[in-house]
Amino acid sequence: MTAATAIDRRPLLRALFDAAVAAAQPALCLPAHLPEKPTGRTFVIGAGKASAAMARVLEQHWDGPLQGLVVTRYGYAVPCERIEIVEAAHPVPDAAGLRAAERIRALVSDLRADDLVIALISGGGSSLLVAPGPGLTLADKQAVNTALLESGATISEMNCVRRHLSSLKGGRLAAACHPARLVSLLISDVPGDNPIDIASGPTVADPTTCADALAIVQRYRIALPPAVRALLESGDGETVKPHDPRLARSETRIITAPQIALEAAARIARDAGLTPYILGDSLEGEAREVGKTIAGIARQVVLHGQPFRPPCVLLSGGETTVTLKGRGRGGRNVEFLLSLAIALDGLPGVHAIAGDTDGVDGVEEIAGACAAPDTLVRAWALGLRPRASLDDNDGHGFFQALGDSIVTGPTLTNVNDFRAVLIEGPAGA
Incomplete structure (x- = not known):
């Protein structure tokens, strides 16, 4: 398993998220109506x-x-x-x-x-x-x-x-x-x-x-x-x-609506030289299962160039659910992201962000988090057990310990969840 990555993609991922939030601000969309x-x-x-x-x-x-x-x-x-x-x-x-x-x-x-x-x-x-x-x-x-x-x-x-x-x-x-x-x-x-x-x-x-x-x-x-x-x-x-x-x-x-936010993020991706693909603005299901599914698509892109060729960004919105069974701090976006990271198992060249566009994932004043190929390795080095954190519904605790949480404060809008999976080209492009 390879965990190292040459480029920190968090600034670009955050730019995608911020563009989605900005596109849904009332100042832009309300006056015409x-x-x-x-x-x-x-x-x-x-x-x-x-x-x-x-x-x-x-x-x-x-x-x-x-x-x-x-x-x-x-x-x-x-x-x-x-x-x-x-x-x-x-x-x-x-x-x-x-x-x-x-x-x-x-x-x-x-x-x-x-x-x-x-x-x-x-x-x-x-x-x-x-x-x-x-x-x-x-x-x-x-x-x-x-x-x-x-x-x-x-x-x-x-x-x-x-x-x-x-x-x-x-x-x-x-x-x-x-x-x-x-x-x-x-x-x-x-x-x-x-x-x-x-x-x-x-x-x-x-x-x-x-x-x-x-x-x-x-x-x-x-x-x-x-x-x-x-x-x-x-x-x-x-x-x-x-x-x-x-x-x-x-x-x-x-x-x-969520589609407008995704299209705004897609424009930022194109400007960065990445081809955006919007998988859907209304994805639902258990957050951890959606994480596994998106991880499977990302793996196919990396290994086989199907159904998309890298470098690209997979964008999606909607609202997943979490059936609480553990005693953790919850958060459907961080549960999705932790499940995605576990399923990818350090696959090189795949970075991701997931967050709620209102700035609050679950009941925490945290919008979401970022993940990278070295997420699991860094977690283990801190004594964290990723699967145990997922079983305890403690995505927020996991990513906060890594310093990878996204905190925006009140965004003053809400077009639901935003997810972006960035898949680099063969040379880390």
Whole structure:
């Protein structure tokens, strides 16, 4: 096994990641999607990790009167003059998020047909806009959210359950805005860019049912609080369906998405003399299994020049999952990366980066990490056991010990996971 590498590729990998994040900034993508001013009042509401940054850009490009309230993750607030910004917890909701949701509901409770509501929605809104359904408490929502995060369910499955336990998600917030005109501006952080899965779709119709949510719960053997099970079994948690007349004046616009971020990274790769290949913007599955699969592709490229010839960069996005079985610090991007490194086993010429574009991988204030051909050798020299770290779901602990973590701070956007595998040419080109 050869672990040495002549060139440090971390700066280039970080440039790819930074380009992806920059391409998804609200300042670039939001202004072109602003609606026409109404004859009545303008209200701004929103939830998500990017919602405060979106609110600031909206203020800067809106010369008429407006008022509003958005909720974002702790540490993600930015100063606004006319839109109030509040912070709450993510990924497990807290009382601050509950209060913010109640205030947003009150803000849109008495609108007129000539009013306009602009909803700023981005990833993270599912936890930040917490409004328990009939008979449920915040503690119920916290318990279910924690269980979902540990279950290995996909983001689409998790959000299906969340929609049916809420009094605002699944189109209910849009219904509350009736009869005003509603324009939702969405930053997608989900595979497939389906609006019902972005923050669990508070302003869009939902075709799924309580029965669908129950099936997901049963599939992953998730223990439910009695009140939650009763709500789903009774059907009282049903969401707002397509063709509901209350949504007739509602319009949804996705202003940026993972594909846009990947294309921005691809341009940086070309400038560096590398051929980029986008494998997909919506890859899902267990993070460690996706790591093995991408490693297999990289090995085929190195050994056989198939299906791509090096030097090249394999780019992908989406949202993998982690079924927590160990006691480590989690993080789906670092779990992917550790699994990739183990599968590559020091294969020369292969370097990689994986990170969450919101700057937080799992619950850590760490975006992700980098890996290189010498990753395993350096780990063993420190007394680390890579497979044991993976089994303990401790990717963050592993890469932090190596000094290979990526810390960005709040990026003020969120287009989900970013992965890049750089494969050098025969001469290390």
